[in-house]
Amino acid sequence: MSATSNSTWSRRSLLRAAAGMAAAGSLAACGGNTGRGGGSGSGKNLVQYFHAYGEAGTEQAIKRYAAAYRGARVSTQWITSADFESKLFATLLTKNAPDVFEFHPQIQMVRSGQVADLTDLVAPVKDDFNPADIASHTVDGKTYGVRMIDDPQFFFYRKSMLDKAGVRVPETLDELIEAAARLTTGKVKGLFLGNDLHAVINPMIWSAGADTLNAKNEIAYHTDGVVDGLKKMRSVFTSGDLLLDAPTDYWDPSALNQGLCAIQFCGMWAMPQFQKALGDDWGVFPFPKVTAAGKPSVYNGGWSMFVNAKGENVDAAKEYVKWLWIEQKKYQEDWATSYGFHIPPRTSIAASASKLKTGTPAEGVRLFNEFGHFDNIGWTQAMITALEDVFADCVRKDGSPEAALDKADKAVGRELKKLFG
Structure with a gap:
């Protein structure tokens, strides 16, 4: 689901919290729970952490799934989105740490031993998952x-x-820059890329025919095409055709729905809200190619469930995750399509998701399948920050793209050496 549609929560800030604590070695502290209970199951008491999704009905759904589980008593901490990252990573260091929590794949959490190996859970149904989802959660042949x-x-x-x-x-x-200029009027800006522009950094790199890292975990973003893209992003930033400082960020559909802009970067989760507000007066397209050698790109975000490897109930937590996120296909489809719109990572469920079969949702699925890019588990928060600094230096400011990329290379290189030698 979307990060939220009612807070200032940011995926980047969450990752920053995770990476910072991992780098400091903090995640090595032990955690567990103290018998906090809930739900209607028997046996162990398990606690799961979720951030407060913006879509109505999500909290009730997660608690309904947990109540149906009979293998343990599962209680849910539904945490205000703005506080989620700090609460999660602070609590992981204590005896009140959750047994199960949602997050995104990050290699530091694997290397610190914070998340359990779930290869045995996934292996029997591995072929039913989108292969890119498996790859983005795999380290040294094991799935986390x-x-x-x-x-x-x-x-x-x-x-x-x-x-x-x-x-x-x-x-x-x-063409996007030209369209923004032609669509800008006295009250409407042509384009909205988010208030900090961070959401479009990786799509711009991919659409320039480059990548963050290559298959050998080497720098792959420092190319002539990316330099060209940075220059073009600077031109749109200074054009007066870009909506800046919107009331809510890119993840919220209100900039387009309220007529503040004509084109907005956003996520598939918001499609029901676009449908409600605009009827059929909306469409989608991928981040367009930056250079002749590039191709369109679609960034695939999302959420994953992890087991706290330092908890007291690891085996029971794994059984619950297996039951809900491997075996209960009806709940998985409900979670993906009954609130916001999302693509189920299980191909068998995606194939039967009727709400994604027609209209613009079906077009979104097609673009995802044709142009999708997934997170690289080895791309750390320090690396993310390095490229955010590039945008700050030569898109928001008038710095040299080459100089900014050279600076990023040093920061990313240090991270790669620590992680991979």
Whole structure:
């Protein structure tokens, strides 16, 4: 599901919290629970952590699933989204640590021994998962975490606004910049990329024909195409056609729904809200290619379930995760499609998800399948921050892209040496 649609929570801030604590060695502290109970099961008491999703009904759904489990008493901590990362990683260091929690794949949590190896849970159904979801949770041949939902991100646009301005759906970054200019009027900006622009960093790299890291875990983003992309991003940032300082960030559909812009970067989770507000007057397209050698890209976010390897009930927690996120397909489909729209990571469930079969949701699935890129578990928060600094230096400011990338190379190189030698 979306990060939220009602807070300032950021996936990047969550990762920053995780990486910072892991780097300091803090995650080596022991945790467990103290018999806190809930639910209607028997045996062990388990606690699971979720951040407060923006979609109505999500908290009730998670608690309903847990209440149906008979192997343990499962209670849910539904944590205010703005506080989720600090609460999760602070609590992981104490005796009140959750047994199960949602997060994103991060190699530091594997290397610190914080998350349990779930290979035995996933192995029997591995072929039913999107292979990229398996790869993004795998370290040294072992799988850590079970993917719950895939969240592709696109550009959403108002069809009527493009038609009125005589603008076709952009297929290149140059065309997107031109469209933003033609769509900007006195009250409406042509384009919204999020308040800090961070959501489009990786898509821009992929659409320039590059990547964050290559298969050998070497720097792959420092290319001529990325330099060209940074220059183009600087031009749109200074054009006056970009919506800046919107009331809510990119994950919330209100910028487009309220007529603040004509094109907005957002996620598939918001499709029901777009449908409710705009009817059929909206569409989606991928991040367009940056250079002739590039191709469109779609970033796939999402959430996964992890077991606290330092808890007192690891085996019981693994059984619960197996029951809910491996065996209970009806709950998995409900979680993916009954609130916001998300793509089930299980291909058999995705194939039967009727709400994603027609219209713009089906187009989103097609773009995801054709152009999707997933998280690299070895791409750490320090590396993320290094590229955020690149955008700060030469998109928000008028610095040299080459100099900014050289600076990033040093920071990323230090991380790669620590992680991979």
